[in-house]
Amino acid sequence: MKKIHLLLIKAFIRPFFVTFFIVMFILLMFFLFKYIDDLIGKGFEWYTIAEVMLYASAANVAMALPLAVLLSSIMTFGSLGENYELVAIKSAGVSLQKAMRPLFVFIIGLSFASFLFSDYMLPKANLKYGSLLYDMRNKKLSFLIKPGVFNNSIQNYAMRVERKGEGAIDSLYGIMIYDHTGTNGIPKIILAEKGRMAKTSDDQYLVLSLVNGVRYEENSSSGSFNPRQTLTRMRFKQTEVKFDLGSFGGFNRTQEASFKNNAPMLNRGELLHREDSIKKSLDSLNKTTKVNASAYFKQNEMAKGYTKVKVPAKVIKGSILNAIPKNLRIQAVQSGYDQAETIKQIVINRILDFDFKSKEIIRAQIEYQRKYTLAVSCLLLFFIGAPLGAIIRKGGLGLPVVIAIVFFLIYHILSTVAEKSAKEGSLDPNFGMWVAIIILTPLGIFLTYKATVDSALFDIDYYKQLIVGLFKKKESKKSS
Numbered sequence: 001m002k003k004i005h006l007l008l009i010k011a012f013i014r015p016f017f018v019t020f021f022i023v024m025f026i027l028l029m030f031f032l033f034k035y036i037d038d039l040i041g042k043g044f045e046w047y048t049i050a051e052v053m054l055y056a057s058a059a060n061v062a063m064a065l066p067l068a069v070l071l072s073s074i075m076t077f078g079s080l081g082e083n084y085e086l087v088a089i090k091s092a093g094v095s096l097q098k099a100m101r102p103l104f105v106f107i108i109g110l111s112f113a114s115f116l117f118s119d120y121m122l123p124k125a126n127l128k129y130g131s132l133l134y135d136m137r138n139k140k141l142s143f144l145i146k147p148g149v150f151n152n153s154i155q156n157y158a159m160r161v162e163r164k165g166e167g168a169i170d171s172l173y174g175i176m177i178y179d180h181t182g183t184n185g186i187p188k189i190i191l192a193e194k195g196r197m198a199k200t201s202d203d204q205y206l207v208l209s210l211v212n213g214v215r216y217e218e219n220s221s222s223g224s225f226n227p228r229q230t231l232t233r234m235r236f237k238q239t240e241v242k243f244d245l246g247s248f249g250g251f252n253r254t255q256e257a258s259f260k261n262n263a264p265m266l267n268r269g270e271l272l273h274r275e276d277s278i279k280k281s282l283d284s285l286n287k288t289t290k291v292n293a294s295a296y297f298k299q300n301e302m303a304k305g306y307t308k309v310k311v312p313a314k315v316i317k318g319s320i321l322n323a324i325p326k327n328l329r330i331q332a333v334q335s336g337y338d339q340a341e342t343i344k345q346i347v348i349n350r351i352l353d354f355d356f357k358s359k360e361i362i363r364a365q366i367e368y369q370r371k372y373t374l375a376v377s378c379l380l381l382f383f384i385g386a387p388l389g390a391i392i393r394k395g396g397l398g399l400p401v402v403i404a405i406v407f408f409l410i411y412h413i414l415s416t417v418a419e420k421s422a423k424e425g426s427l428d429p430n431f432g433m434w435v436a437i438i439i440l441t442p443l444g445i446f447l448t449y450k451a452t453v454d455s456a457l458f459d460i461d462y463y464k465q466l467i468v469g470l471f472k473k474k475e476s477k478k479s480s
Contacts, residue, residue, distance in 0.1 A: 004089055005102040012076045012103055019075075020068035027060040028053055035133070048132075055129030058122060062374050065114055066411070069107065070381040071404040076103075077389030078400050086390060096452050100386055107382045111375035118371045119267050127265040154206070154243045156180045158187075171196055175210060177241065189216040190241065206243040210236070263363040268371055275364040278357050285357070289350040293343055362429050366422055369433035373415075380437055381411065383444035387451035411436050 031053065080086045089099050150160045162174025172195045179188040192213030199206055217232040266274060316323045324332050384407055394400060414436035422432030 004099065007085075008076070008080075008099060009102055009106060011080065012072055012106070015075045016068055016072035019071045020064055023064040023067050024057055024060055027064060028057055031056045031060075052129065052132050055125050055132065058125035059129060061114070061117065061122070062370070063412070065110075065374070066377045066381050067404070067408050069110070069378045070385040070408055071401065073103075073382050073385030074389040074392075074400040074404050077386050078392055078394045079389075081390050081393030086393075096387075096390060103382070103386070107379055111378045114378060115371060115375040118374050123265050123267050123270075126262075130262065130265065157243060172208075175208075175213070179241075186218045190214075191216075204244070208241045208243065210239050210241060212237060213239070215239075263360070263367040266364075266367065268368060271364045271368045275361055275368075278361050278364070282354065282357050282361075285350060285353060289346070292346055358425075359423070362423060362425065365429035366419060366433055369430055373433050373437060376437055377411070380440055380444055381408070383448055384440065387444075387447035390451040391447070411440060414439055 077086070080089075086096070086099075090096070147161055147163045150158050152158050157180065158178040160176045161172045164172050173193070175190070175192040175195050177190040177192075179190065182188060190210070190213060192210035194212070195208050195210040197206060197208045213236055215232075215234045215236065217234075219230050219232070263271065263274070314323075321329050321332075385404065388403060388407075389400065392399060392403065415433075418427060418432040418435035421427040422429040427435070
């Protein structure tokens with residue numbers, strides 16, 4: 001390998017890893033901002049939060065990797081152009097295409113690695129991420145108590161508080177508790193001015209210490225009216241209510257198999273199998289719907305096909321009700337209405353099932369194509385970023401970052417809009433996932449050509465001279 005090739009690879013790798021980890025960090029911060037209420041303040045261990053963040057970072061690779069390739073390629077070739085190193089390379093007889101070959105080989109290897117990652121590692125990471133985040137968001141602990149909302153997390157109890165956490169994180173104010181542990185079916189009501197919650201040392205009970213309250217308890221009437229039925233009211237300065245947390249079992253993990261059928265958690269082979277099985281299910285659904293609906297259109301109690309007696313067809317003129325005896329018309333209309341309603345309900349239910357399964361097929365096709373678009377997008381954005389850097393001839397984190405963000409936003413918006421249209425059925429999923437790549441590929445070819453011929457596409461001085469030249473021509477024409 002030539003020294004020029006080593007120079008280009010070293011110049012590319014450093015900003016690539018820096019920008020990749022910076023983008024991953026930013027995306028992880030967005031993740032934390034989005035789910036901070038579900039993760040913080042629920043008693044999770046630090047390693048549990050670190051685990052879900054690790055799985056979330058795997059899902060962010062699809063956005064961070066193409067952006068890192070685009071930004072690092074612009075920075076690399078922009079820095080080489082700014083320091084006149086590209087000029088030296090070209091003066092040595094090495095064209096821009098030859099200079100890009102080692103980086104092109106590196107990007108191909110990176111694209112292949114991203115394809116393997118999206119097909120093998122990403123589905124497993126999505127499965128673990130989805131199951132773990134679901135468990136963390138639905139963890140049943142006293143920390144889930146929210147002000148102004150009745151909470152049924154603790155079995156046989158309903159609790160509502162007006163506000164919490166003013167004096168300390170476990171302080172409650174304006175407490176109302178409905179205790180359904182009694183056998184008479186009448187809940188006991190506890191009202192308290194304030195309270196404080198704490199767990200026992202074995203984590204089996206949640207002890208709620210209440211201050212300045214009243215307890216209402218109504219005696220059972222034994223199923224019959226009792227005019228002397230009593231209501232007991234007890235005031236207290238301080239008391240405790242103990243909740244059994246044995247059913248919570250700490251932080252229990254849901255089995256990952258429950259999430260396995262989601263499309264983002266399947267590899268290519270599993271996606272094809274799922275798509276094929278859903279299509280077979282749709283075929284059977286269409287057949288059964290046709291059979292069930294057609295059964296209501298058959299003429300009953302007819303001997304057609306089982307007798308040799310020939311009877312001419314009866315011609316009915318006017319309304320069909322005229323052919324029915326008057327005493328049977330109401331019954332006939334009601335029977336027809338009931339059958340029409342039955343057919344309507346059958347068709348509506350089958351349509352809902354059909355739409356759901358059709359959307360599942362679309363999701364499977366979208367995720368299947370996503371395995372390839374991630375790899376191809378790295379190649380495409382490299383062929384956009386490298387020529388752009390060579391044209392603008394600016395390195396560092398200034399103008400290259402702005403240009404990279406603009407082009408990546410164009411790519412991301414196109415791909416997002418096309419994917420959403422594909423999910424809604426407006427676009428074919430196999431085509432919709434490639435719309436952004438198809439649109440931006442000519443741009444990559446155009447920029448590569450302009451960089452090869454040393455075009456002044458982004459040279460401000462060139463456009464200034466062009467405008468000044470046009471004004472001079474106009475002035476010369478006027479003077480002549």
